[in-house]
């Protein structure tokens with residue numbers, strides 16, 4: 001497996017610290033609103049990466065925090081007239097519902113900032129004791145001048161950083177580049193006791209503390225959205241390496257942004273969509289398919305046309321699988337012919353192409369291309385109008401291949417599909433109506449199915465249904 005390491009700006013062979021194991025940390029949500037589709041893309045991208053690593057036989061320990069205390073949460077609490085804790089609980093629930101719907105595997109651990117205060121305070125204290133941090137007026141700041149390698153991830157020049165940091169200068173800071181580890185509470189804020197007075201931690205220190213607590217001082221992979229590279233990830237590195245005296249993460253991975261109208265999606269530009277809004281128009285598996293149709297590091301443009309084209313792509317795969325299922329039920333031939341054996345050995349090139357793409361920095365776009373090549377192969381070597389033309393074993397082998405490749409990307413085509421049972425029931429009703437020569441009822445059922453995007457085909461072997469293209 002090759003991974004593009006943002007730290008070195010190169011693709012590198014992946015070598016884990018402990019053979020067979022991957023310790024991976026990714027920065028999760030600050031839970032004050034429903035996730036937008038840029039967040040959703042990040043979750044899906046790292047889920048596909050994790051699933052592929054597990055497919056390759058690695059045991060993946062995947063830690064992802066929830067930032068559950070923050071200015072934005074406090075502001076939202078006063079808007080919604082509930083407590084900050086209630087805001088956090090509500091949006092943690094929403095985020096998990098949303099990511100579950102996208103078939104994102106839950107993290108091994110989802111630590112919460114508010115539940116890790118003793119460890120956070122201990123790490124801040126270590127930084128003060130080692131001379132990397134200083135207290136001033138209830139704040140504790142990280143002293144970036146003590147960190148010789150500060151800027152090594154983002155590769156920004158110190159003067160460039162200083163110019164950017166001057167926008168908001170806290171008079172207690174020794175340098176505009178220093179950042180906050182602990183801050184005093186304002187009246188009504190959530191607060192915790194600390195050696196520097198009551199208050200709460202800065203955002204960056206959370207991730208450093210949780211990565212250490214749940215994964216150790218040096219982790220294999222740290223991931224996050226590209227927009228977190230600076231200052232968040234830079235600050236995590238500075239804190240962790242100063243406190244632990246050890247390299248923080250061996251590989252840094254960043255997922256790309258989503259644009260809309262070719263501009264970064266953001267609330268201020270007004271081109272912002274929550275996942276829930278998009279899910280009113282498109283099924284979750286289509287949204288997931290849309291995200292994975294692009295390489296995880298590349299920006300992707302969001303538009304309904306592109307989602308519709310993802311929908312028809314996923315439909316093509318589902319239809320090919322549906323055709324195989326139909327053939328398996330209707331063919332009389334159980335065993336492979338010699339010609340089919342030869343074809344199946346040719347078909348080995350599809351999983352090989354899929355793995356080559358995924359081994360090359362998780363190129364899901366090319367991996368999906370390999371699945372489409374398999375779909376074309378299925379169509380050119382089977383005929384749903386002549387289910388007896390191939391053996392059950394042949395259809396079964398091609399179906400197993402389709403399911404395996406789709407499964408690695410998190411598409412479960414084999415599981416009971418919710419619509420299937422309903423559709424089958426309606427088809428049975430229509431068949432019964434036709435038998436009774438109740439043509440009006442039969443047509444009505446056909447129209448109803450049609451309205452749900454299902455088309456029927458009366459073939460020699462019986463009725464076959466598929467999703468409209």
Ligand SMILES: [Zn+2]
Pocket residue numbers: 026027028207232236
């Ligand atoms: Zn983080």
